[in-house]
Amino acid sequence: xxxxxxIDYGMGNLHSLQKSLERAAxxxxxxxxxxxxxxxxxxxxxxxxxxxxxxxxDELKRxxxxxxxxxxxxxxxxxxxxxGMQVLLEHSDENGGVATLGLIPGQVVRFPDxxxxxxxxxxxxxxxxxxxxxxRVHQNRPHPLWxxxxxxxxxxxxxxxxxxxxxxxxxxxxxxxxxxxxxxxARDNVAGFQFHPEKSQDAGLRLLANFAAWNGEx
Amino acid sequence: MLAKRIxxxxxxxxxxxxxxxxxxxxxxxxxxxxxxxxxxxxxADELVFLDITASAxxxxxxxxxxxxxxxxxxxxxxxxxxVRSCADVRALLSAGADKVSINxxxxxxxxxxxxxxxxxxxxxxxxxxxxKRVKPRKKDAGAPPRxxxxxxxxxxxxxxxxxxxxxxxxxxxxxxxxxxxxDRDGTQEGYDLELLRAIADAVPVPVVxxxxxxxxxxxxxxxxxxxxxxxLAASIFHSGAxxxxxxxxxxAARGIPVRL
Numbered sequence: 001x002x003x004x005x006x007i008d009y010g011m012g013n014l015h016s017l018q019k020s021l022e023r024a025a026x027x028x029x030x031x032x033x034x035x036x037x038x039x040x041x042x043x044x045x046x047x048x049x050x051x052x053x054x055x056x057x058d059e060l061k062r063x064x065x066x067x068x069x070x071x072x073x074x075x076x077x078x079x080x081x082x083x084g085m086q087v088l089l090e091h092s093d094e095n096g097g098v099a100t101l102g103l104i105p106g107q108v109v110r111f112p113d114x115x116x117x118x119x120x121x122x123x124x125x126x127x128x129x130x131x132x133x134x135x136r137v138h139q140n141r142p143h144p145l146w147x148x149x150x151x152x153x154x155x156x157x158x159x160x161x162x163x164x165x166x167x168x169x170x171x172x173x174x175x176x177x178x179x180x181x182x183x184x185x186a187r188d189n190v191a192g193f194q195f196h197p198e199k200s201q202d203a204g205l206r207l208l209a210n211f212a213a214w215n216g217e218x
Numbered sequence: 219m220l221a222k223r224i225x226x227x228x229x230x231x232x233x234x235x236x237x238x239x240x241x242x243x244x245x246x247x248x249x250x251x252x253x254x255x256x257x258x259x260x261x262a263d264e265l266v267f268l269d270i271t272a273s274a275x276x277x278x279x280x281x282x283x284x285x286x287x288x289x290x291x292x293x294x295x296x297x298x299x300x301v302r303s304c305a306d307v308r309a310l311l312s313a314g315a316d317k318v319s320i321n322x323x324x325x326x327x328x329x330x331x332x333x334x335x336x337x338x339x340x341x342x343x344x345x346x347x348x349x350k351r352v353k354p355r356k357k358d359a360g361a362p363p364r365x366x367x368x369x370x371x372x373x374x375x376x377x378x379x380x381x382x383x384x385x386x387x388x389x390x391x392x393x394x395x396x397x398x399x400x401d402r403d404g405t406q407e408g409y410d411l412e413l414l415r416a417i418a419d420a421v422p423v424p425v426v427x428x429x430x431x432x433x434x435x436x437x438x439x440x441x442x443x444x445x446x447x448x449x450l451a452a453s454i455f456h457s458g459a460x461x462x463x464x465x466x467x468x469x470a471a472r473g474i475p476v477r478l
Contacts, residue, residue, distance in 0.1 A: 011338070015314050020292060051339035083339075113422060127220075128424045128447055130341050130393055134221040134263055134477040154221065154477045156294060158341040158393075177220055199294045199316060201258075 002028045004212060005042030007068065007084075009034060009059040011051045017081065020198035021046070024205040025212030036068045044211070045072045049083030053108070053161075054095035056083055066101065073103045077216045078190045085185065085192025086163055094161050104187045106165035111178050127178055130160040137173040137183045137195065144218045145172065145184070145191060145210045153203040155183070155195035162194060189216030221477040222441050223263040223448035224465055225426065226455045228253055229270045230299070233283050236270070237404065237453050247456040251286045257455065258291040260462035263477060265291065266396070266426075266450055268319070269299030270371055281313045288314020296344055298396075307334050311342065319396055321346035322369040325376055328390050335391035344426075345392035348372050349380040349413055350400040365413050372400050384417045395421060396450070399429040406432025406453060414444030426450050434460060434468045441474055 004021055006014055014032050021030045033039055047069055049056055060066040072078045080088045087100040092108035100108070111129045136152040155175075162181040165171055172191070173184035185192045191211070197204035228235045228250055235247040247253070254265055267287060284297055297310050298319025307318045318338075324331050324345055335343045349365040350372075365380035384395055397417050399410035409427050418425040427446035431437060431454055440449040454460050466476045 015312065016288060016292075016316065019289060050342060052336070055337075128422055130423065131220065132341065132394060132424050133223050133448070135219070157220075158294075160341070196294075199292065201292045205292065 002043045004028050004030045005039045005045045006032045007047050008032045009065055017048050017198045021208050024208035028212050034063050036064050039068045044077040047080045047084035052095050053092040053098040073190050077214050079211050080192035088192050089163050103190050104170055108161050108163050110161050131177045132158045135175045137175050139173050140171050143172050144214050147210050149203055149206050156199040157195045219475050221475050225264045225266055225448055225450045226257040226262050227266040227450045227452045229268050231271050250283050251290055254287045255290045262462045264294040266296045284313040317342045317344050319344040319346045325369050331390040331392055340391050340393035343392055344394045344396050345387040346396045348398050348400055381416050381420055384421050388421045388423050394424045396426045402430025405430050408436040409440045409444055411444045414446055418445035434465055438472055
């Protein structure tokens, strides 16, 4: 039986990700761990994340889990979710600027502050940050992770920063909020979702099932 | 395009869903797990779960109910009621909540919002605002309306001005505001649209409208006139008067972007 490891560096709610993976990947064992050796023995890894980029990187380093992520990125399917996706890039502007894992070339930048509403502007002209709620994801190119997921399906987002990969070929999917931004990225066996698949009902569960079956190519 | 969110609210008292009028006269509305599962299947965008007596009775949150509800649904769950410390926030997130709503504790110590946001991410910190319209005195005739903040499940006045308080909460790091009109809660007369609009236009973070929905038209008003980013309702869904799906189809037909 395959094992999917969720990397636990002490930030946020991993239970919903775990139960969603267990439901989506029926044939796999799902474990949550902060032990490097336990995680390295898994067949595939998920790097979740809520909170700030600096705290995330600090904790990953303190627990020697940055090493685990880099090691996994060399040979196993690896999935970053939300902040876990953002730290896959080289640098985040969050918390005054943080060097991140550098597995996918590019930066993480903040949404611009929304302009003050003009008198009489329609309600949907008042865009807020964080980008919070359900948005459609357009699939930029075919990929095994998209199998069975309709184009422009709805996914649940909560974030104030977004990833800007340098190479457009690394962008698998785009959402539009204030500007088009990378909602799903991949480089070889390393992938990331800005949205929360574990909070996105059927389409999210399908993506997690696809990740559980993914051979790391595409 | 980001969809406008429809959020059923489960007020919880002693492990049951209840609904009161103006925060009083609580009536039983079902088992939380069953109700949550039903709304998930109907297409609710999120759920809010408020332990409405926790703060007043100094009682711990019903973690078991949170866990049971979180196990059943694959949409975001916000939990509030009696959240006092970072340990409470962490315990709720561990039980399966995605966001935690803070009210009384933020009034007692606004820096708590900052601390919780820095530790767990501002996106999971919702600040709840329970506001009541200040009765205008004769000499104030013609002046703009004012609202005051209440805590402890609506039992305690603070003297804080609602709009100023909303700004303060966002400066302190709240990622979202849940704005409840105590005058309208449970009345089915519609949201206090002036209150909503005043707050929604004053802050850069999403605002959730709460308190007073009695018909689908009120949801539409919350978005268009109240400038809310999400609308919360309880009775119209609990009573079976409308499903979440009906509400969404109604809003879509009137030009509101919703997830169908």
